[in-house]
Amino acid sequence: MTARTGPDLRHINTWLFDLDNTLYPLESGLAPKVSDRITDYVEDLTGLPREEARALQKRYLAEHGLTLKGLMAHHDVEPDIFHAAIGDVDLGCLIADAELAEALGRLPGRRIIFTNADRDHTERVLRRLGLTDFFDQVFHIADAEYEPKPAMAAFERIVAAHAIDPKTTAFFEDAERNLEPAALLGMTTILVGAHAARSTAPFVDYRTPALAPFLAAAII
Numbered sequence: 001m002t003a004r005t006g007p008d009l010r011h012i013n014t015w016l017f018d019l020d021n022t023l024y025p026l027e028s029g030l031a032p033k034v035s036d037r038i039t040d041y042v043e044d045l046t047g048l049p050r051e052e053a054r055a056l057q058k059r060y061l062a063e064h065g066l067t068l069k070g071l072m073a074h075h076d077v078e079p080d081i082f083h084a085a086i087g088d089v090d091l092g093c094l095i096a097d098a099e100l101a102e103a104l105g106r107l108p109g110r111r112i113i114f115t116n117a118d119r120d121h122t123e124r125v126l127r128r129l130g131l132t133d134f135f136d137q138v139f140h141i142a143d144a145e146y147e148p149k150p151a152m153a154a155f156e157r158i159v160a161a162h163a164i165d166p167k168t169t170a171f172f173e174d175a176e177r178n179l180e181p182a183a184l185l186g187m188t189t190i191l192v193g194a195h196a197a198r199s200t201a202p203f204v205d206y207r208t209p210a211l212a213p214f215l216a217a218a219i220i
Contacts, residue, residue: 006217007206012188013109014169016158018149019122020115021174022192022211023100023129029093037086038067045075066116066141066148079146083118096130103215104134113138114158114171116148137162149178155185172211176201190214 017023021031035057043053060070071077104111111134115122119140126132139158147153158164166186173179176199179189183203191199192214196207208214 006219007214008219009170009188010219011168012170012220014162014164015107015109015111016114016164016169016171016182016187017111017135017211018115018171018173018175018178018192019113019117019125022172023125023131024094024097025210026174026193028095030089030091033089033093034086037089041082041085042067042071045071045077064148065150066146068141069146069148072146079118079142083120087118087120087124091124091128094125094128096128097212098130099216100212101130101134103212104131106220107215108220110136110162112136112158112162113140114149115139116141116144118142149173149175150181152181152184155181159185176204179204 024030038057039050039054042048042057043050046053046056048056057067060067064070064073068077068079068082071082072079113122113135115138117140119138119142122138122140126135139161141148143161144154144157147157159166170188170190171179171182172190172192174191174193176191179191179201180203183189188205189203190206190208191204192208192211194209196209199207206214
């Protein structure tokens with residue numbers, strides 16, 4: 001893909017990015033570390049054996065879009081307590097990406113993080129990646145009133161909070177299901193990650209194994 005043959009995104013003036021496994025690859029190994037921390041929390045909270053705690057964690061993720069949402073609904077968990085318990089995971093596996101920083105820097109208009117994570121985790125990850133200065137705003141799970149993607153309510157809240165015009169917005173995500181509501185609103189959708197090429201979902205406009213080359217090649 002080159003600058004002459006890349007996707008035509010000249011209509012885009014708002015760039016929405018998921019955080020985890022989008023601004024850095026899933027292969028970094030951070031996701032299993034975070035997942036293990038969440039399992040620790042569920043195990044301590046419920047007293048379940050570890051494998052049962054992990055199964056409950058995954059069930060809440062599937063049913064609610066976020067394990068935390070299930071814990072809030074069924075166990076009265078306070079979000080701040082949950083995030084404090086899992087929030088200091090080691091980020092040593094993440095590496096600053098100069099190519100991505102350069103590609104982000106050429107994008108016209110606003111760049112916004114749209115994440116199911118909390119603010120502290122988002123800020124830690126952005127600092128570790130050296131990308132803090134490349135984003136104008138962060139819309140995190142508390143901003144969404146704990147309504148996680150892919151719930152349409154989360155999208156409606158970010159649109160309202162940042163006066164977003166979906167037709168001039170591109171949304172980059174590693175989770176296919178989180179792109180469907182964006183597409184329904186009229187956003188341009190981009191699935192990111194090594195798995196993206198296998199997607200056949202009609203609501204995905206573009207697929208790329210890595211974010212930086214896609215952005216560097218885009219016609220803007």
